Amino acid sequence: MSHLLHSNLSTSICLHNSPSPSFALSPPHSITTSLSSSITAFRHENGRRYHNHGDGLTYPLPNDTDEINRLELQHKVWEISLNKRLYLAPLPPTITSVLDIGCGTGIWCIEFADAHPDVQVLGIDLSPIQPSNVPPNCRFLVDDANAAWAFPEKFDFIHTRALNFGVKDWDALLAQAFEHLAPGGWIELDEFHVPLECDDGSAAADSAVLQWGVMGAEAVAKIGTDARAALRHGERLREVGFVEVHEQKMKWPIGPWAAGEKEKKMGQLFLKDMSDGAPGLSVKLLNGLLGWEMSRVDAFIERLRAEMWNPKGHILGAEASIRCQAASLSKEFGGQPSFCREKSLQLLKKMAESAEEWQEGKAWWWSAVQRVFSPPNRNISRPRDVFTNRKNRGHKKPINSR
Numbered sequence: 001m002s003h004l005l006h007s008n009l010s011t012s013i014c015l016h017n018s019p020s021p022s023f024a025l026s027p028p029h030s031i032t033t034s035l036s037s038s039i040t041a042f043r044h045e046n047g048r049r050y051h052n053h054g055d056g057l058t059y060p061l062p063n064d065t066d067e068i069n070r071l072e073l074q075h076k077v078w079e080i081s082l083n084k085r086l087y088l089a090p091l092p093p094t095i096t097s098v099l100d101i102g103c104g105t106g107i108w109c110i111e112f113a114d115a116h117p118d119v120q121v122l123g124i125d126l127s128p129i130q131p132s133n134v135p136p137n138c139r140f141l142v143d144d145a146n147a148a149w150a151f152p153e154k155f156d157f158i159h160t161r162a163l164n165f166g167v168k169d170w171d172a173l174l175a176q177a178f179e180h181l182a183p184g185g186w187i188e189l190d191e192f193h194v195p196l197e198c199d200d201g202s203a204a205a206d207s208a209v210l211q212w213g214v215m216g217a218e219a220v221a222k223i224g225t226d227a228r229a230a231l232r233h234g235e236r237l238r239e240v241g242f243v244e245v246h247e248q249k250m251k252w253p254i255g256p257w258a259a260g261e262k263e264k265k266m267g268q269l270f271l272k273d274m275s276d277g278a279p280g281l282s283v284k285l286l287n288g289l290l291g292w293e294m295s296r297v298d299a300f301i302e303r304l305r306a307e308m309w310n311p312k313g314h315i316l317g318a319e320a321s322i323r324c325q326a327a328s329l330s331k332e333f334g335g336q337p338s339f340c341r342e343k344s345l346q347l348l349k350k351m352a353e354s355a356e357e358w359q360e361g362k363a364w365w366w367s368a369v370q371r372v373f374s375p376p377n378r379n380i381s382r383p384r385d386v387f388t389n390r391k392n393r394g395h396k397k398p399i400n401s402r
């Protein structure tokens with residue numbers, strides 16, 4: 001079954017789901033409207049297929065079969081990396097709805113939906129490359145996460161994984177995620193950052209793999225993407241109003257050189273992922289964005305692969321990812337740990353620009369607590385919206401920094 005839900009100037013949306021509980025990777029089969037055909041028309045450049053949203057520069061990696069295969073393989077690396085878990089956030093068993101932003105092949109959504117049959121899972125992506133045969137509690141939407149989200153739902157859990165190259169403004173995206181989280185909701189950002197790293201100093205000074213990361217960051221900067229964005233996610237989440245932010249840095253070795261069975265297995269798979277994926281991860285960045293001739297790109301890809309597979313080059317490419325979890329501020333108002341309540345008051349105090357605002361903030365806080373204790377009220381404004389009477393916004397400093 002397919003429904004065309006909505007379109008506006010910046011967002012094209014198509015929803016497809018299937019009542020079948022089985023999962024088989026095949027293209028969505030039921031897209032029939034003209035809007036949907038324009039989405040599935042895709043763009044083709046240098047033998048690769050890309051999403052067809054806007055000017056085509058929202059996200060620079062392909063969406064063709066080779067890329068789908070790479071993402072499926074990468075899913076396995078994530079699985080090992082997170083010790084066979086799909087997420088690390090401490091979700092309560094009562095959750096009912098989940099959003100996966102930039103769901104790619106949809107594999108994470110499908111596995112989550114299978115494991116939690118009572119939870120509704122929505123996956124959004126620029127490309128309709130998800131299968132049509134999915135669990136009944138799983139659906140997909142073509143949408144640009146950088147634009148205003150056109151779906152009204154609130155979720156108990158919002159998840160992103162390897163979305164970074166398609167996000168122009170993480171502050172705005174996280175603020176929007178905050179608005180779309182139900183009280184007590186969690187967000188988890190499993191994100192890479194580049195350039196790649198070598199932390200034992202053993203990479204050659206002219207290492208192609210290390211240069212690749214630097215050039216990739218330079219290329220995506222041209223389309224407004226910060227390749228290092230994940231390094232500031234913890235801070236960003238706190239600024240937006242999230243609390244209980246946990247950050248964890250994980251390293252993915254390229255190649256089975258690292259000590260430890262888990263690291264070796266990850267390294268083996270990630271080596272294949274990066275080596276197979278090198279053309280897809282390079283062509284648009286180096287040719288399209290940095291203007292290299294294709295012959296130079298091809299030669300560079302050969303160097304990359306040779307270096308990755310060289311057993312002596314085991315030092316290369318510690319890939320890092322950072323995970324942040326955050327309970328939305330509203331969690332505090334659900335009567336959860338009292339230290340959280342303290343934190344929310346502290347946050348309000350920080351934001352207040354005068355003693356009057358601090359009084360106003362405290363009053364708002366108490367009324368919010370009372371409203372939450374009277375379900376089903378789930379809508380609480382963000383603290384930044386609390387000081388309704390504030391004049392000259394942005395001119396004064398918060399009282400505790402004066």
Ligand SMILES: C[S@@+](CC[C@H](N)C(=O)[O-])C[C@H]1O[C@@H](n2cnc3c(N)ncnc32)[C@H](O)[C@@H]1O
Binds near residue numbers: 075
């Ligand atoms: C590297 S893939 C990761 C896919 C999936 N999260 C996974 O881990 O298997 C990134 C995905 O994010 C999608 N994406 C990038 N920017 C996006 C945006 N602004 N809005 C929606 N989807 C986006 C891409 O189309 C792509 O499918």
